[in-house]
Amino acid sequence: MTSFLAAAIVAATPLLFATVGELIMEKSGSLNLGVEGMMLMGAIAGFVGAAGSQNAGVALLSAFAAGAGGALIFAFLTVTLRANQVVTGLTLTIFGTGVTKFIGNAYMGQSVPGPVRAFFAKTAVPGLSDIPFIGDVFFKQDIFIYIGYAVVALATVFLFKTRGGLNLRAVGENASAADATGINVAFVRYMACVVGGGLCGLGGGYLGIVYVPMWQVDVVNGRGWIAVALVIFSAWNPIKAFAGSLLFGALAILGFTLQLMEVSISQYLVDMFPYIAAIVVVIISTHRNMKEDLPPMNLSVPYFREDR
Amino acid sequence: MKKILVVILAIVMVFAFAACSSGGDEPEASGGDVVKVGFIYIGTTNDGGYTQAQHEGTMALEAAMEGQVECLIVEEVAEDKKAVTDAAVNLIDQGCSVIIGTSYGFQDALIEMATSGDYADISFLHFSGNELADNYGNYFGAMEEPRYLSGVIAGKMTTTNKLGYVAAHPYTEVNIGINAFTLGAQSVNPNVEVDVIYIGSWYDPANEKLAAERLLEQGCDVITQHADTTGPQIAAVDAGAWTIGYNLDNSSNPELASAYLTAPIWHHEVFLVPTIQSIIDGTWVPEAYYGTMADGYISLAPLTDNVSEEAKAEVDKVQDTIIKGEKKVFTGPIYDNSGTLKVAEGESLDHDGIWSIDYLVQGVKASNIN
Numbered sequence: 001m002t003s004f005l006a007a008a009i010v011a012a013t014p015l016l017f018a019t020v021g022e023l024i025m026e027k028s029g030s031l032n033l034g035v036e037g038m039m040l041m042g043a044i045a046g047f048v049g050a051a052g053s054q055n056a057g058v059a060l061l062s063a064f065a066a067g068a069g070g071a072l073i074f075a076f077l078t079v080t081l082r083a084n085q086v087v088t089g090l091t092l093t094i095f096g097t098g099v100t101k102f103i104g105n106a107y108m109g110q111s112v113p114g115p116v117r118a119f120f121a122k123t124a125v126p127g128l129s130d131i132p133f134i135g136d137v138f139f140k141q142d143i144f145i146y147i148g149y150a151v152v153a154l155a156t157v158f159l160f161k162t163r164g165g166l167n168l169r170a171v172g173e174n175a176s177a178a179d180a181t182g183i184n185v186a187f188v189r190y191m192a193c194v195v196g197g198g199l200c201g202l203g204g205g206y207l208g209i210v211y212v213p214m215w216q217v218d219v220v221n222g223r224g225w226i227a228v229a230l231v232i233f234s235a236w237n238p239i240k241a242f243a244g245s246l247l248f249g250a251l252a253i254l255g256f257t258l259q260l261m262e263v264s265i266s267q268y269l270v271d272m273f274p275y276i277a278a279i280v281v282v283i284i285s286t287h288r289n290m291k292e293d294l295p296p297m298n299l300s301v302p303y304f305r306e307d308r
Numbered sequence: 309m310k311k312i313l314v315v316i317l318a319i320v321m322v323f324a325f326a327a328c329s330s331g332g333d334e335p336e337a338s339g340g341d342v343v344k345v346g347f348i349y350i351g352t353t354n355d356g357g358y359t360q361a362q363h364e365g366t367m368a369l370e371a372a373m374e375g376q377v378e379c380l381i382v383e384e385v386a387e388d389k390k391a392v393t394d395a396a397v398n399l400i401d402q403g404c405s406v407i408i409g410t411s412y413g414f415q416d417a418l419i420e421m422a423t424s425g426d427y428a429d430i431s432f433l434h435f436s437g438n439e440l441a442d443n444y445g446n447y448f449g450a451m452e453e454p455r456y457l458s459g460v461i462a463g464k465m466t467t468t469n470k471l472g473y474v475a476a477h478p479y480t481e482v483n484i485g486i487n488a489f490t491l492g493a494q495s496v497n498p499n500v501e502v503d504v505i506y507i508g509s510w511y512d513p514a515n516e517k518l519a520a521e522r523l524l525e526q527g528c529d530v531i532t533q534h535a536d537t538t539g540p541q542i543a544a545v546d547a548g549a550w551t552i553g554y555n556l557d558n559s560s561n562p563e564l565a566s567a568y569l570t571a572p573i574w575h576h577e578v579f580l581v582p583t584i585q586s587i588i589d590g591t592w593v594p595e596a597y598y599g600t601m602a603d604g605y606i607s608l609a610p611l612t613d614n615v616s617e618e619a620k621a622e623v624d625k626v627q628d629t630i631i632k633g634e635k636k637v638f639t640g641p642i643y644d645n646s647g648t649l650k651v652a653e654g655e656s657l658d659h660d661g662i663w664s665i666d667y668l669v670q671g672v673k674a675s676n677i678n
Contacts, residue, residue, distance in 0.1 A: 007522070014514075108356060109538075211517065212537075214538055221514065253518055255508075256505045259506065260522060260523070260673065268508050270508075271508055
């Protein structure tokens with residue numbers, strides 16, 4: 001059981017980073033469907049950074065920068081040029097996939113250098129890892145995963161306990177009202193995209209640097225889309241996103257585990273679950289009109305100051 | 309208004325790109341005696357698996373028939389009728405007189421082109437399909453033979469008597485491999501159990517690794533795969549277990565060397581060279597080719613130093629009998645994993661019998677839903 005849950009956390013980590021990243025962007029009103037593309041760009045950038053520098057910090061920074069760079073393109077097109085967010089996001093996914101294959105072609109079959117792998121080897125947290133059960137599941141992981149925990153905590157505090165977070169949410173709910181109070185709407189949306197996109201890049205980076213440390217085409221393999229579904233599932237709340245990522249991570253390996261127990265279950269059915277769950281959550285939250293679970297009011301609405 | 313503009317701009321851009329990619333493909337005059345062979349691949353030539361194995365065959369063909377044959381390739385073509393037809397037409401426009409599709413899903417598009425009458429002078433070859441026409445042949449290999457041998461090695465090398473199998477989809481080709489591997493392992497170790505996880509995809513590095521880790525967690529100490537990435541091999545290295553690859557010999561990869569035993573592999577040039585030669589000579593008769601180990605079309609990659617001497621000796625012995633045709637992989641008695649007798653004692657399955665297998669043999673532990 002503990003080994004199952006510990007493995008679920010590993011499977012959850014790429015989803016966690018990408019979900020929190022997408023969530024921050026959506027909270028500011030940007031529906032960026034380029035998560036898959038940003039994750040892929042993060043994966044290759046992280047890999048190249050690791051291979052080139054042999055340094056884990058450089059690898060992390062490159063993954064973050066690549067995701068942030070992709071999101072910056074998105075922000076420029078949607079915030080400054082006010083292009084349609086859905087179309088731009090989808091284009092970013094296609095762009096990211098292409099760029100990743102193009103750059104990755106030279107690295108096929110190569111491995112992340114030893115020092116970086118050693119840095120991301122499983123490391124128990126002194127003290128915390130001694131807690132029965134919880135310690136084994138949560139605190140005998142790698143440093144990348146611990147960064148994930150920190151990101152959830154920081155995102156929660158930022159969004160709900162700080163002035164900056166309030167501004168960001170205000171922009172996402174009602175950009176013109178936010179503008180009227182003196183918040184720079186474009187700046188907030190740009191910042192949300194840079195940070196959110198960077199987190200998406202780190203999500204891909206986890207796959208490219210730590211989990212599959214030998215470069216292959218498409219390590220992300222659709223996880224970006226699961227993250228988009230997870231944002232809805234978690235009702236735009238980082239804590240729920242953490243729980244949701246864990247649940248979906250567990251589901252990813254639950255199918256495998258059940259197969260080994262000779263339970264008659266189709267892996268295809270298990271693979272469908274995240275999307276079904278997201279739809280069910282949307283139906284329930286809309287039907288019961290639960291205010292705090294609804295999407296930001298101005299999600300995917302470009303802001304024109306002169307409009308109204 | 310702006311939205312409409314954006315959409316229009318997007319459409320214009322798409323057409324602009326389309327125009328770029330189809331421009332510049334002037335049909336060339338047939339250059340002397342060089343025959344152009346067009347390959348349509350589903351993946352990239354360096355994917356470390358399926359397509360790389362295909363491409364090594366292509367390069368061997370070009371090397372063997374230097375001066376006579378020029379190979380053109382299109383990578384990453386989706387299994388979609390339009391995409392395949394476009395790729396094939398493009399290759400024909402560039403002067404190819406032979407079109408080779410290397411993925412099952414290319415079949416519909418290629419057979420339709422071959423039988424349409426418009427391409428009667430083009431020869432089509434399709435890997436892994438089952439269609440035949442006047443100008444269309446298919447080819448595949450008896451992968452069950454090297455799979456069986458890899459099972460022999462696994463059966464000898466295991467100490468936990470549990471072998472792990474990361475499989476792509478629960479369908480015939482994959483299940484034949486699982487069965488052959490299991491029968492091979494049981495032939496040297498009757499107590500052996502093969503645990504199978506179907507990951508539901510041909511290509512997903514992270515999920516393949518996750519699945520392999522589950523198998524290792526269950527106590528499996530040899531991991532093999534019918535999926536296309538090195539994910540399971542990395543998991544085996546990390547866990548200090550053994551790994552048997554597929555498609556390609558990865559033993560030279562320093563990261564995998566400590567765990568690598570061998571791999572059932574393809575030698576596509578063994579089919580391609582004589583076939584292309586006969587097409588050039590005008591003697592080609594389309595056939596459903598099913599290459600065996602005796603033909604050299606498939607084999608077990610050279611065993612690494614990780615394989616014990618005892619296992620090596622055993623494999624050499626069995627390999628010899630398979631190549632001589634004395635040993636058939638699916639020879640009774642064979643029971644399925646619910647205990648029903650499927651192949652009676654003394655009988656053995658021929659090609660059609662093997663390809664109608666719809667069960668997993670006794671000793672395989674897997675979810676039975678397909």
